[in-house]
Amino acid sequence: MSGEDAELLTIAQELLTRVWRDGRHEVASAVRTADGAVHTGVHLEGSCRRSSICAEGAALGAARAAYPGHLPLSVTSVVSVQIKPAGRFRVIAPCGVCRELISDYSPEAVVWITTVEDDVVVPVHALDLLPDKSRRAW
Template sequence: MDQDLLDATVRACRELIARRYPDDDHHGAAAMLLADGTILTGTAPTAINPAVEVCHEIEPYCGAHRLDQPILASVCLHREPGGRLLVLAPCGVCRERLAVHGPGVLVAVAHRADPTVIVWKRLNEVLPDYWMIAFPDEVDPAWRS
């Protein structure tokens, strides 16, 4: 994967947080790099009932679907008061969404020694025992390797 494209994806995520949330509170965003080079970003709106809130990744994930483009990489960041940006690995639901795009999707995870440092990993590295491998006729063969 081209490091410049990954850097641009992270930069787009950071820029959305700064532009959308100029205050110094807890906020986050996500960005996804698509196969055609497009970078889509998104953030989670708040709701009176937290049970109906969605994650930051929903907007770029749905945008990729609308554009009929595979997702190549995904990053989610959370800004703490004071400006420190933490890397948030995709949750189980987002891993499942990204799995549709194959085991090679790159996802940003936090470095174990410093949660502000991005480590890019293939989805099958963070989801090594994907449940769909039990259905060999239905799963992308790359998941079985």
């Protein structure tokens, strides 16, 4: 992981440490935009699961709100973390909806995930998380 992306990991871990509540705020995300700014989001669990908001979506919304209005949103890196049993942080892949959001707005973004096979944190381009994704101009 590059130094800049390791910084995103640290920021996401610090955010989750500060706000974590079991069943409420279990994931934090940090994204970097093309201008170098970092934006964060935290998972908000709703009483009816459908009202929940993922950390990645919250971070993308924060980035869009702060990004110059005349420019398309350009996210370069995404790191999301969850606290697993025994208090261990784990880099996690975005859910399907967040994969769609990230790839809609920044298809070339690097998304850090932990591989299922060997439990290694690796970079993946957003579009590679959605093979054969329909491409639509946003």
